[in-house]
Amino acid sequence: MNSRVKYFDYPLQYKINKTEYIEIIEEVLSRGAYILGKDISKFEENLAGFVGSKFAIGVGNCTDALLLSLHAAGIGAGDEVITVSHTFVATVEVIKFLGATPVFVDIADDHNMNIELVESAITPKTKAIVPVQLNGRICASMDKLVDTAEKYNLIIIEDSAQAIGATYKGKGAGTFGLAGCFSFYPAKLLGTFGDAGAIVTDNEEFAEKLRMLRNHGRGTGTDINLWGLNCRMDNLHAAILNYKLTHLSQWIKRRREIAEMYNDELSGIRELRLPPPPVNSGGHYDVFQNYELEAEYRDNLVSHLNERGIEIMLPWGGKGVHQFNALGIGKVKLPKTEDFFKKALMLPMYPELNNNQIRYIIQVVKDFYGVKISAIKTSLSSV
Numbered sequence: 374m375n376s377r378v379k380y381f382d383y384p385l386q387y388k389i390n391k392t393e394y395i396e397i398i399e400e401v402l403s404r405g406a407y408i409l410g411k412d413i414s415k416f417e418e419n420l421a422g423f424v425g426s427k428f429a430i431g432v433g434n435c436t437d438a439l440l441l442s443l444h445a446a447g448i449g450a451g452d453e454v455i456t457v458s459h460t461f462v463a464t465v466e467v468i469k470f471l472g473a474t475p476v477f478v479d480i481a482d483d484h485n486m487n488i489e490l491v492e493s494a495i496t497p498k499t500k501a502i503v504p505v506q507l508n509g510r511i512c513a514s515m516d517k518l519v520d521t522a523e524k525y526n527l528i529i530i531e532d533s534a535q536a537i538g539a540t541y542k543g544k545g546a547g548t549f550g551l552a553g554c555f556s557f558y559p560a561k562l563l564g565t566f567g568d569a570g571a572i573v574t575d576n577e578e579f580a581e582k583l584r585m586l587r588n589h590g591r592g593t594g595t596d597i598n599l600w601g602l603n604c605r606m607d608n609l610h611a612a613i614l615n616y617k618l619t620h621l622s623q624w625i626k627r628r629r630e631i632a633e634m635y636n637d638e639l640s641g642i643r644e645l646r647l648p649p650p651p652v653n654s655g656g657h658y659d660v661f662q663n664y665e666l667e668a669e670y671r672d673n674l675v676s677h678l679n680e681r682g683i684e685i686m687l688p689w690g691g692k693g694v695h696q697f698n699a700l701g702i703g704k705v706k707l708p709k710t711e712d713f714f715k716k717a718l719m720l721p722m723y724p725e726l727n728n729n730q731i732r733y734i735i736q737v738v739k740d741f742y743g744v745k746i747s748a749i750k751t752s753l754s755s756v
């Protein structure tokens with residue numbers, strides 16, 4: 374494809390530090406350290422330090438992380454788990470796979486779970502809440518959610534797949550509840566060359582259980598202590614991630630710079646609703662996994678951008694989890710989520726974007742609302 378701005382550019386990120394990656398791969402393969410090697414324990418230690426938790430457990434991907442955490446927390450048949458529909462299907466599928474029932478609450482203006490709505494969704498069957506720290510931003514009033522969970526004796530498992538490095542009132546994503554789950558899928562803030570994930574927790578017993586669950590129920594020896602699965606992180610990925618983690622703060626800084634450029638230049642356009650801009654004081658330190666905004670005339674804007682060589686994405690193809698009919702979730706009313714998906718799109722957001730590319734995207738968006746829009750309005754009013 375001859376697009377001028379790609380939505381992702383995996384080969385570019387690889388190329389920038391290619392020598393280091395090749396060295397790491399060569400070293401790990403030469404050592405024959407493929408399964409549960411020292412690179413995993415090293416990465417777990419570094420990750421726990423980075424997010425501010427006591428323990429980290431490397432797993433195959435974030436879906437594994439969510440599944441094992443909910444299972445280890447005792448979630449199963451008959452239980453209800455409160456979450457959102459504006460998320461990747463993984464958040465919800467794990468609840469279904471455990472035989473529990475997902476209960477959805479609507480989103481707030483920042484596109485994340487509306488914490489104000491959680492209390493009224495609680496029933497005697499509610500066992501857990503899975504807030505999703507989407508787009509690199511922790512849910513507003515996360516402290517209130519923690520209070521609500523305590524009041525009703527509920528477990529919080531954070532889906533922080535998109536939020537490594539984000540903080541709220543100084544506390545890191547993934548550290549608010551019993552466990553936090555991270556994804557190292559290639560497009561994530563910290564991505565590897567394939568699938569990987571991790572769980573963080575401060576609870577030692579819970580951490581031990583997760584270590585067994587990810588490895589067929591085994592502890593340090595060959596004894597089987599409980600029914601488990603194979604959800605191990607590949608050692609090679611751990612070695613890559615250990616290296617990439619040293620770049621993460623720099624990458625986050627660059628993402629925040631890009632968000633600031635978008636915000637400075639696009640906030641004057643009435644037809645757009647931008648995400649909260651990066652701030653240096655106040656509650657939220659956002660890390661901009663994505664730059665997700667709402668736009669009037671969204672579909673026309675998307676065509677306009679595509680025609681000018683700019684790739685964009687609609688979040689999860691433009692639907693909330695409850696809107697995939699084949700999943701049989703049935704009638705759920707989430708007005709804000711549904712309205713959001715009619716207008717939502719995501720602009721390119723990754724550290725390797727250069728300022729010329731960002732200025733080009735901004736210009737094309739401005740052109741659309743400056744010139745194109747009057748023509749669209751005229752044609753809409755004539756039908």
Ligand SMILES: *Cc1c(COP(=O)(O)O)cnc(C)c1O
Pocket residue numbers: 434435436437460461463464505507532534535555556557558568569570
């Ligand atoms: C990416 C993602 C997941 C799943 O992560 P995998 O590592 O691909 O299993 C779960 N939840 C959210 C919000 C995500 O963005």
